[in-house]
Amino acid sequence: MRNLLIYGLILATTACSGENGKSDAGQTQTSKNETITATAEDIALAQTLVPDDPALAAKYDRSCRTCHSLVDAKAPLTGHVPDWRVRLDGKASEIVLANIKNGLNAMPPMGLCNDCSDDELIALTDFMSGDSSQ
Numbered sequence: 001m002r003n004l005l006i007y008g009l010i011l012a013t014t015a016c017s018g019e020n021g022k023s024d025a026g027q028t029q030t031s032k033n034e035t036i037t038a039t040a041e042d043i044a045l046a047q048t049l050v051p052d053d054p055a056l057a058a059k060y061d062r063s064c065r066t067c068h069s070l071v072d073a074k075a076p077l078t079g080h081v082p083d084w085r086v087r088l089d090g091k092a093s094e095i096v097l098a099n100i101k102n103g104l105n106a107m108p109p110m111g112l113c114n115d116c117s118d119d120e121l122i123a124l125t126d127f128m129s130g131d132s133s134q
């Protein structure tokens, strides 16, 4: 029985590494040490999404987008809802806002948008996490 289990595990691992071998797939390590794998579609989507509001889109373009549309930046990908769920679910919006303003690990303070208001930072986060249809 035990051997069967181990065999199953090896099979599963092999199947997974085959998947990850695709050069366009990426992974994000969350602060809870969970790994969420972004598919090639998630990565492609992150590169194309832009807020509808032109002023917000301009700010997104020159700040958040630099990291949040690139799987290599280890930032939660724009439009990749599961990536954001594990971070934002159950977290007070003041804490999320404070994390952006103070910076969080590889994210610099204000997410590099020094002229963003609190409302804009929240709107940009809602947009990236798929919480609004902006």
Ligand code: HEC
Binding pocket: 030, 031, 063, 064, 065, 066, 067, 068, 073, 074, 075, 076, 087, 088, 095, 096, 099, 100, 104, 105, 106, 107, 108, 110, 111, 112, 113, 116, 121, 122, 124, 125
């Ligand atoms: C230089 C790269 C970079 C830029 C620019 C950037 N981010 Fe981030 N962001 C990150 C990284 C990396 C993380 C993950 C940090 C961690 O948990 O280690 C992150 C995480 C976040 C989080 C999750 C915070 C939490 O509590 O888990 C939010 C919200 C966020 N970014 C919003 C923004 C917004 C809004 C902008 C633009 C105004 C922005 N980011 C610009 C790299 C960036």
